[in-house]
Amino acid sequence: MTRYLLEHPRELVSLKFFGERYGSAKSSISEDLGIIRKTLQDWGVGKLETLPGASGGARLTPMYSADNAKMVIDQLVEKVDDESRLLPGGYVYLSDLLGDPEVLREIGRLIATQYEAQDVDVVMTIETKGIPLAQSVAMYLNRPFVIVRNSSHITEGSTVSVNYVSGSSQRIKKMELSRRTLKEGANVVVVDDFLKGGGTLNGMKSLIDEFGAHLVGMNVFAEGQFEGERLIGECTSLIKVDSSDNQFSAKPGNYLATVFD
Amino acid sequence: MTRYLLEHPRELVSLKFFGERYGSAKSSISEDLGIIRKTLQDWGVGKLETLPGASGGARLTPMYSADNAKMVIDQLVEKVDDESRLLPGGYVYLSDLLGDPEVLREIGRLIATQYEAQDVDVVMTIETKGIPLAQSVAMYLNRPFVIVRNSSHITEGSTVSVNYVSGSSQRIKKMELSRRTLKEGANVVVVDDFLKGGGTLNGMKSLIDEFGAHLVGMNVFAEGQFEGERLIGECTSLIKVDSSDNQFSAKPGNYLATVFD
Known part of the structure; x- marks a missing residue:
């Protein structure tokens, strides 16, 4: 049972x-x-x-109790807080964590906790590194997840696409989602691995509008630093990384304050 | 407990x-x-x-008993056996199934059953649509999974790459894997969503060789038809689709015979 x-x-x-x-x-x-x-x-x-x-x-x-959530986030911070993860351009190597079943279970349960009392119909992410997170959240919410793609792929059938400005590189890109995968009026939680300028998340927001669906919330695993104003509104982060002056450090994101306060 | x-x-x-x-x-x-x-x-x-x-x-x-495995595969065949899934070029729309937690749990348990008595250190896949499968198998094997990427991404650090011939399009492409993610001597199970010519799987095989790792087995969700000789040897498929003459049908793949006979 x-x-x-x-x-x-x-x-x-x-x-x-x-x-x-x-x-x-x-x-x-x-x-x-x-x-x-x-x-x-x-x-x-x-x-x-x-x-x-x-x-x-x-x-x-x-779902996690507040105590468990805090403990799990502290453990994640400890795992990320390692200078060798810093890559050129302020990026952070996280692929090992995003391929670890135990870590993915923890992240999935954390994010699912945030929506424990809400109706969620579908989890959305963009390829590639957001996928494991979205899948894990989807497993705990017991809802399907959809993958937004960066360019046209022949195996998807008809798609809806939007242009978006990548906040960190200021380039205009295109993302698209297969028409069959998202229904009008669906309640959508957006999940991604890393937040820099917020352009990608903002693009998914436009895509949700295009489909006539409803955005319930946005979550990222890690929030990086960003100079200037972010393109998006509220987004919940599990951890926050700071890589200014070639120093690298990780600390808890706004998750605990958002979910338990 | x-x-x-x-x-x-x-x-x-x-x-x-x-x-x-x-x-x-x-x-x-x-x-x-x-x-x-x-x-x-x-x-x-x-x-x-x-x-x-x-x-x-x-x-x-x-793991599944033989009876359960047969039942689950029959259900999968039934879900796939729908003409509206057929896309131009002999491709098949499967994104809804590969984003369904229940289906992913079933597939993960099926493929994990095959390796129930073997040492597996890591599950490998290539972006994008193989990822949900690899993650699900990794969850049941309780092992990490790694994602091979199609082009250079700045957030990965140093990588090892190989060229491969895409069996279905006969073009030469490049795939790469972050150097940190795979250890020498690791036992690798390769998982992908769809098998056509086998070029992609073959590329991953070369990549495993490059890393000095060991291939344990290869699995795909669906095997399409392919005229001519496939580039790879043994590969286990859960289902098989046939889309000749604009007719479309799905039937069980070689999984049951491979695993239970």
Whole structure:
């Protein structure tokens, strides 16, 4: 039962379904759900709601307690805070972390926590390095994710494209999304790996407008420093990196203040 | 305990660790592990091994029974077998499936089943559409994954690159991988979304050679038809699509025969 609920997060599963699946009485299922609820709460990794009535059931929402979130973010900061990650141009090497299942699970659960009480229909990202993050968030939200692409690819069918100004390089680029992948009115969470000028995130915002969809929130793994005004409004970052004067340091982003205050 | 083992697949967890974490006696832990083992087995979704002795513990390996694998593949075939997926040039629209958490969980578990008894250090893929698959396989193998890129990206640091012949278009292209991401001697499983001529997979094979790493196996989600000889040797496909004469159909690939016979 734990396994089933964990693999179907945020989904209302009827007690009748469990009863038939496991051939148990309703009372013993309720008892087991009580144990699962308490365990999730004690460990600060999720909540289990049980809704009464004929259309009721149990729903497991993976999420971190504030204490756990702080601990996980501190660990991420420690992993990133390493001068050898600094690359020319103020970029930061993060590919090892964005390819680590454990780190991706943590990031997915952190970002999913932010939207625990909100309706999200789809997670959006842009190729390439945002994909692992978007997938991980999508897994915990139990929703599909869509990948915006930088140039035309023959395997996508008809697409909608927008031009955008890359905030850091000031060049005009084009991004596009397959027409079939996003529905009008969908609630979208945008996820990317790194925020510099915000031009890319802003482009995804225009794309969401083009599709008549609704932006719920924007999240990045790391926020870099940027001189001047960013092109975007609110964006939640897990960590913040500072690479001025060839010094490199990482610290927590605005996530904790945004989600838990 | 179930949650911990599910989130740390293929990892040997000592009984002492569980005892301290949950404050339970060794006997009740053994009893609970027995229940978990039986449940996984009954549902055909994994195996739990317990190793005796001081360095022993419990290890959960997610995998499908042959029956489940067949059922899941039949469902995938049904989802793909839809003429509206056919795109010009014999390509197939699969982005919706490769962005669906449930489908990705199934594919990840299927491919992980194939390597259940083998040492795998890293999963490799090439951008863009192979990434969700590689990540999902990596989650179930509990190993990192690396993304080979098509062109030089400034955020990667020093890279190793190889030229390869794209089997379907017969053009020479270049792929590269950040030097830091793959270690000499590593055991690599290559995963991609679609196999046509095999040139891309072959390129990754050369890249693995360049790094002095070892190829364990190659897997694709879908195998298309290809006239002439493929550039690669063995590759396991979950499904096979046929789009000759503007007719489109999907059927199971060679997975079941490769893994269970």
